[in-house]
Amino acid sequence: MTTKNQNLNKLFTSDTFADIVRNKLIKTVEDYKKSHPQKEIYMMAWGDTTHPIPAKVVEAIVDAATKLGHQSTYTGYGEFDGNIKLREAIGHNYYKPRGIELQPEEIFVSDGAQSGTFGLQELFGLDNVIALQDPIYPPYLEANLLAGRSKIIYLECQEENNFVPDIPKSKVDVIYLCFPNNPTGGVATKEQLKAFVDYAIHHKSIIIFDAVYSAFITDNNIPRSIYEIEGATECAIEVGSFSKTAGFSGLRLGWSVVPVSLTIESTVAGELTEMFRISQSIRFWGASNLSQAGGIAALSPECQQECQEIVNYYLENARILKEGLSALDLTCFGGTNNPYIWVKGTEGMSSWEVFDELLLKTGIVGIPGSLFGSSGEGFLRLSTLGNREDMEKAMNNLSVKRNYNRT
């Protein structure tokens, strides 16, 4: 009898993040629109970018596409691991300025951080104890459930610990960390990350570090890469992305670093790197050559400057939004060194109540924090990756109300 994958089927019968968003969140907003046809909606739910990609990146993509149209410049399949020029650029232009030396062989181009992270869990056995931050970006949990892992513990990220969890009390095998954090808006200091690296080295655990929001860090004391911590190349994998800084969310481009010095008790140096290379060669055939051409351009010093301006644009969005929301007496976390604002409801409010209240009072749509895990209950995530006009309109709307209430 042909059987179905029970791990996947369990996700089918439960509610995945994507499904709750689709079936409940979007439906609620649509119902609201119908019953409030005059009201403006300000969509700040998705971590989706709105700022155009740099002109030099467009040029590079146009050039790459044009070359594909001519016999003499046409190219077919690329390397599974990614264009060597892109891997070198990630090493030279992204890591080296931070004092991190990585070889191109340790850097694997992916079609985005989601695919990259999904593939990375495949390196490890199903019996491993996995530690996840709570709240967490849900696909990390779902990837592990889909693979069939059941030993999952949560590291609570709450207001009391500034949304940076303590190191696990017992031994865990694989720890997922995301800093700057989605969804809480938190960041981790060098000392806090060092505690995790020390823990991982001591316990021969692995850290999978999601650094896709690293460009939002403006504070020089906050590490942008786990590899800024001594010893991290022995115990940490890092995931990066072009989505949020260069506007590549629809282009699908990211990378995964699996250092040659990364080992667990049963592997020799280089073995995990080689295992990942093999799994990539089975799983897919590289990221789109157009996106990779864009990625090489995006990492040029000239474009890096422009990417920083994109980041600054979003950070200014965050400042405007936080300032405006303070009028509603809502406590806001994040929004500095991080594109997310983590809005705390007043005492006893559920996340969906915060969601409803903000929607009704301001037209702003966020994602209920409870969708990211039980420690997210009572919070709402707002993305500031939207466009300035929306932020300003939403805030004007708020200020009109405030003035109106005063009279």
Place this chain on the structure above:
Amino acid sequence: MTTKNQNLNKLFTSDTFADIVRNKLIKTVEDYKKSHPQKEIYMMAWGDTTHPIPAKVVEAIVDAATKLGHQSTYTGYGEFDGNIKLREAIGHNYYKPRGIELQPEEIFVSDGAQSGTFGLQELFGLDNVIALQDPIYPPYLEANLLAGRSKIIYLECQEENNFVPDIPKSKVDVIYLCFPNNPTGGVATKEQLKAFVDYAIHHKSIIIFDAVYSAFITDNNIPRSIYEIEGATECAIEVGSFSKTAGFSGLRLGWSVVPVSLTIESTVAGELTEMFRISQSIRFWGASNLSQAGGIAALSPECQQECQEIVNYYLENARILKEGLSALDLTCFGGTNNPYIWVKGTEGMSSWEVFDELLLKTGIVGIPGSLFGSSGEGFLRLSTLGNREDMEKAMNNLSVKRNYNRT
């Protein structure tokens, strides 16, 4: 103790297809170049395209990239399942002309057939008996080994059965079929595919049908889609690609069809389709929007005509190559309705011996058939997706030799 994925580690300690190609085939060719610096090499190993993409596709990509550079036309994340316009175009322009009605909800855009197929095996349990053609495109086997499946049987494709296997003698759960076939160059008739569909319906088995070379079929009696066979939507998944026809091998774009009427004993109608949708949403975040814009253009009637001309160009390559090789008294299969030529060595020759002989005599590099499975022993695969100039130079070279031998 953090453990490694033993299934992946076994692939690391064995030799994957990609590794044998890299470590042995490429090395042999490099050694040959060094020892024969005057000799030309004609690389016909890779199934890699060389013909430029249609001008209208380039235009569509340039337009999409340009739009990403402007605030008012910028778009971020797309749908996990793919751009609805592309899914509709696949239904209307690819399937409907063949009398096949599929809804967009049954068509999932992938970043290429390799990723699509890798994801599809995830629908099924690890206890299923998997039937693979022998020889077979190796990642299909490797994807199942990586997942942890061990019950694998092989359906032999040999000269005696025209490289179309008989239906399995015992009950199997999931059958992979690739027609037009890579690597043997074979094609299956309607009657032969019907036998598999009838078998699958009778046994409640699933067929995963790789149709990525369908555009190479010029004979109207050969089905281009498994769905041309009655009942196939109840038992068959199909994988398609833009790589070979529109020159998208580096752009990474394909699709998977999981019909709503597809069921196994433990599922209701639509369940497998929904399970696949969920797994896609966890595994990746859609194909590149640029590639999808190109794919929509490629499916327009105007571009379809141009794509057919690309296919005809490759088929003419195949004709030239087969004709030329007949001078060497090598038996060639395939090359009609299929871009691959399957060269048979003379009695008792191993695949690597055929490889060496062809390299020494003609400078042509193929892939030893034994790398595709034990039934490929004694054969060599040649790809005719190269450029015309190479084909002609290789054949001129052959004809010079032939004339020289005659004098």
